[in-house]
Amino acid sequence: MKNSTDTQKKLLETGKKEFLKNGFKSASLRKIVKDAGFTLGAFYGYYKDKESLFDGLVEDVSNEMFTSFKKAQDSHFDLIDSEETINSTKLSTEYLRYFMDYIYDNFEQFKLLICCADGTKYENFINDLVNIEVERTTEYYETLRKLNKVKGNINKQLHHMLTSAYFTAVFETVAHDMAKEEALGYVEELALFFNSGWESLISFK
Structure with a gap:
């Protein structure tokens, strides 16, 4: 504004x-x-119209979120060249903290995106992030598999279901108006829970 x-x-x-x-x-x-x-x-x-007013409130934040999210995906591929793919899970958690800061710096806009956007082009906001995550992570796993740097496998349907559950849980902090400190503690525990599950299916060498 x-x-x-x-x-x-x-x-x-x-x-x-x-x-x-x-x-x-x-x-x-x-x-x-x-x-x-x-x-x-x-x-x-x-x-x-009414939707263009809604756009005026959330468009910049939404675009920045997707741009930063795609950069975060790309940064995992940088670990391949530096031979640090073992740190993939750690990097994901660090980015989760970064995105939580961004969400809470723009809390009302994310409240609009998560809870109030039904009927707009943003109504699938979470699912759009999930689709990017699944697509890029699948590509990452395939690249690592060719280099013998990952073991285990997961089919695309389960991959999508688990990622959707994870992202939805993260954004519950917004849906339930959690205070930032409470939300940060919540997502740290959430990351531990989901990372343990992922590592039982796929692990990095």
Whole structure:
């Protein structure tokens, strides 16, 4: 919102309150505009519809999340060249901490993405992250297998199910409005639990 006009900022703030309270589908555009103190005509001078207002609240954070997440995936491949693939699990946990910091720095936007986005292009936000994770991790395992640096196997369906369960559990911190310190402790234990399970199926050499 830093480059928005005062009118846009008012609409965004009022829209955020309405979306957080009622979710995108049930949010009233008329109420947003009225509570912001403007007319529908003024609104349409800045946004073409209710979803574009929602975009204005979450688009930057969503894009940054996906960009950083893809970079995190790429960084695992860097471990191959440095022959440090044994540290793959450790690196994943470090990135989890980084992403938790980012989530809590932008908590309301993630609340919108996780809990209020039904009916928008963001409604599959978690699943989209899961699909990236499964695709890139499968590629990583296949590369390591050719180099004899990993043992064990997992089929794609189970891989997707476990990853989906893990990511959903991580974002429960947002869904349940956990305080940051509580959430950090929660995901540390969650990572230990899931990492132990993964290592029983696939381990790095």
